[in-house]
Amino acid sequence: MFKNLTIYRLRSILPTSSEVNHALAQYAFAPCAATQEKSVGFVPPRGHEHGALLEVVHNQWMIQLRSETKVLPTSVIKRKVQTEIDAIEATTGRKPGKKERRTLMDDARLALLPQAFTKEANVQVWIDPEARFLCTDAGSQAKADDVMTWLIKAVHGLEVQLLNTQTSPAAAMAHWLGMHDVPAGFSVDRECELKATDESRAVVRYARHPLDTEEVSQHIALGKMPTRLAMTWQDSVSFVLTESLQLKKLVFTQHAEAESAKGDGEEDAFDANVVLLTAELEKLIPDLIEALGDEQP
Numbered sequence: 606m607f608k609n610l611t612i613y614r615l616r617s618i619l620p621t622s623s624e625v626n627h628a629l630a631q632y633a634f635a636p637c638a639a640t641q642e643k644s645v646g647f648v649p650p651r652g653h654e655h656g657a658l659l660e661v662v663h664n665q666w667m668i669q670l671r672s673e674t675k676v677l678p679t680s681v682i683k684r685k686v687q688t689e690i691d692a693i694e695a696t697t698g699r700k701p702g703k704k705e706r707r708t709l710m711d712d713a714r715l716a717l718l719p720q721a722f723t724k725e726a727n728v729q730v731w732i733d734p735e736a737r738f739l740c741t742d743a744g745s746q747a748k749a750d751d752v753m754t755w756l757i758k759a760v761h762g763l764e765v766q767l768l769n770t771q772t773s774p775a776a777a778m779a780h781w782l783g784m785h786d787v788p789a790g791f792s793v794d795r796e797c798e799l800k801a802t803d804e805s806r807a808v809v810r811y812a813r814h815p816l817d818t819e820e821v822s823q824h825i826a827l828g829k830m831p832t833r834l835a836m837t838w839q840d841s842v843s844f845v846l847t848e849s850l851q852l853k854k855l856v857f858t859q860h861a862e863a864e865s866a867k868g869d870g871e872e873d874a875f876d877a878n879v880v881l882l883t884a885e886l887e888k889l890i891p892d893l894i895e896a897l898g899d900e901q902p
Contacts, residue, residue: 606878607729607742610844610852611749612890614900615737617764622661625760629658632759634671639719645672645755650729651875662879666732670752675721677714685713728752733887739765740886746849768850771898775848778831783822787836788896793817796835796845799824838889850897857881 620628634646649656650669660667686709693701701709729742730752739756743749757763781787782797797816801807809824816834825831832848837858845853894900 606882607731607740607886608853608855609742609744610855610886611741611743611746612768612850612852613739613741613753613765614768615732615739615764616766617762619732619734620760620762622659622666625666626657626659628759628761629668632755633658634673637673637675637723640715641675642677642718643672643674645670645751647671647755647759648727651872660875660879662876663883664735665879665883666734667879668730668732668756670728670730670755672726672728672751674724674726675718676724677717677721681717682710682713685717686710689713730756731883731886733883736887736890738887738890740890744853746851768894769901770850770894771901773848774846774850774897775830775832777897778834778846778848779825782816782831782834783825785817785822788892790839790892791896792837792840794835794837794843796833797821797831798833799829800832801829803828838892842885842889846893857885 619625629647632646634648635644637644647658648669648671649658650660650667651657658668686706689709689712690701690706693699728748731740732738733740741749741752743752753765757765781793787793793816795811795813795815797811797814799809799821807829809829811821830848833845833853835843835845835854837843841858843854843856843858847853
């Protein structure tokens with residue numbers, strides 16, 4: 606269900622789930638119109654048409670934001686513009702100036718948009734009202750920021766802050782690798798990226814390689830800082846921790862057990878996935894915060 610995790614701390618009082626569902630409805634997704642380049646809005650997380658925009662499973666809230674973008678290759682636009690320019694030159698004997706070319710470019714884009722293919726992307730949001738965490742599965746900080754912009758626009762008074770710990774992930778990862786001292790419950794896997802902090806910006810990447818070696822310790826001793834480190838928590842969740850405190854490549858190792866417990870219906874499948882996700886992450890996140898020296902006040 607989640608492949609990535611960006612974690613926020615809720616800083617405001619949450620409205621009720623029914624109030625949030627109503628607020629999201631004001632920004633429900635609608636497909637792009639013929640000449641619209643992009644459309645963004647909330648969709649039912651269960652995938653049911655006209656379903657609830659906020660689903661509550663075992664007191665865990667699930668939301669989904671969808672974006673649809675028209676794909677117009679620049680080469681196609683340029684080709685159409687050149688055709689128009691050639692026609693103007695052939696009929697008038699003059700070359701269009703910069704201002705006219707810009708107008709031709711805009712006109713070409715509008716003319717081509719109804720024929721363009723569309724690209725769709727969904728980002729899920731999980732809110733734990735009791736623990737006061739809000740998490741998205743956005744693959745980058747920029748995408749996570751977009752999701753938060755829409756949530757804050759929809760839910761009046763919503764305030765969130767990116768999770769901030771006493772020890773930076775980079776410093777913590779450097780200690781774990783350099784001193785071979787990993788926090789209880791965590792283990793280091795076989796993927797890592799180290800980057801020099803000097804002007805060289807040299808990068809060393811390890812994949813499918815043991816990291817408890819003298820070579821890795823030497824790189825860290827010479828000033829290279831970890832930017833990514835593959836880890837496993839409690840033999841249950843594998844992930845790559847980044848220097849910006851994002852979790853990437855999430856894999857729930859108990860997923861096979863959950864699959865067998867889902868039942869036959871889509872409702873059972875959705876609920877089972879939510880239970881698996883939240884049951885593991887609501888324990889992993891506090892352990893990760895503790896491993897990073899607790900939260901900043």
